[in-house]
Amino acid sequence: MPTPSACPHSIRLLRAIGHAGLVVVVVLVAHFVTADEAWAQEGMSRESDDGWSYRLTPYIWLPSLSGSLRVDSGDPPADVDVDFLDLLDFAFLIAGEARKDRWGVLGEFNYLVLSASADTDGIIHLGAKVGLDATMGSLFAAYRAHEGPGASLDVLAGARAWWLDLQIDYQAGSLPAKSVEKSSGWVDPVVGLRGRILATDKIVLTGLADIGGFGVGTDRQWEVLASASYLFNRTVSASIGYRHLEIDMNDGGFLADVSLSGPFLAISFGF
Numbered sequence: 152m153p154t155p156s157a158c159p160h161s162i163r164l165l166r167a168i169g170h171a172g173l174v175v176v177v178v179l180v181a182h183f184v185t186a187d188e189a190w191a192q193e194g195m196s197r198e199s200d201d202g203w204s205y206r207l208t209p210y211i212w213l214p215s216l217s218g219s220l221r222v223d224s225g226d227p228p229a230d231v232d233v234d235f236l237d238l239l240d241f242a243f244l245i246a247g248e249a250r251k252d253r254w255g256v257l258g259e260f261n262y263l264v265l266s267a268s269a270d271t272d273g274i275i276h277l278g279a280k281v282g283l284d285a286t287m288g289s290l291f292a293a294y295r296a297h298e299g300p301g302a303s304l305d306v307l308a309g310a311r312a313w314w315l316d317l318q319i320d321y322q323a324g325s326l327p328a329k330s331v332e333k334s335s336g337w338v339d340p341v342v343g344l345r346g347r348i349l350a351t352d353k354i355v356l357t358g359l360a361d362i363g364g365f366g367v368g369t370d371r372q373w374e375v376l377a378s379a380s381y382l383f384n385r386t387v388s389a390s391i392g393y394r395h396l397e398i399d400m401n402d403g404g405f406l407a408d409v410s411l412s413g414p415f416l417a418i419s420f421g422f
Contacts, residue, residue, distance in 0.1 A: 187223045231270075294326065315407060340364075343359065354381055394411075
C-alpha cells in the first residue's frame, strides 16, 4: 500500500496543527462555500458575460474514524475508534461549483491516507494495524428550488465514486501474524439538499444533507454538514464547520462499515 513517506512536512504540519488545537483547511469544496450566492442575493453576483459564476476552494478535513474494516470474510473485522491525531497521515481535498441562474454543477475530490490500531474479537488475532487510502469523487447537479431574501434551498442529485485501498496487519494470537490487502471501488447514486441563510451581510450559515447507495454500490452512504462562512469581499470567503460521513459497504467479504466525523476550515475563491 502506498504511504505518505514522500510528504513528511505535510504530516508534521497536520499533527502540529492538531496539538495546537487548530483546524487549518485550504479546499476547493463547493459544498462548503457560499459567497457567490450570498452576493447574488444582495445583487452583487460575480457572473461572467455568459451568466455563469464559479467558485473554487482548497481545504483539509480533520476527521475521527470509527467502525469495522475487513478484507476477506474468513478474517475477523478490525474495529477502529480513533481521532485524527492518531489517524490522519495525509489529505488532499479539492472541489468547485459552477452556477447559472437556478442551475449549478458541484464537484468534489477527496484523498485521505489513514492509519490506526484496531481491535479484533476473540483470540485468533490479538489486535491489528489498519492502513486505508481512501479516494472519493462526487459530481452533482443542483437546482435552486427556493430563493428569497437572505435564504436559499438547493436540491442535489448526482453520483459519488469511491476507491479504497485497505491493508490490515493482524497480530499473532492463536494463529500467526499475517498481512492482507485488497482494493475495491464503486459508484453510488446520491440525492440531497443544501440550505443557506444570510445571517448578516458578511456571515452565511450553510446546512447540507445527502444520502445514497441504495444497494447500487454501498448498502447505504450518507453525510451531513453545517458551516458558517465569513465573506471578506466579492472574491474570497472563509468557512468553518463540521462534517459527518458514513458508508456501509459489504461486498464479497470486503467490509467497510465506518463513519468519518470532524471539523473543517476552508478558504474559497470566486471568479
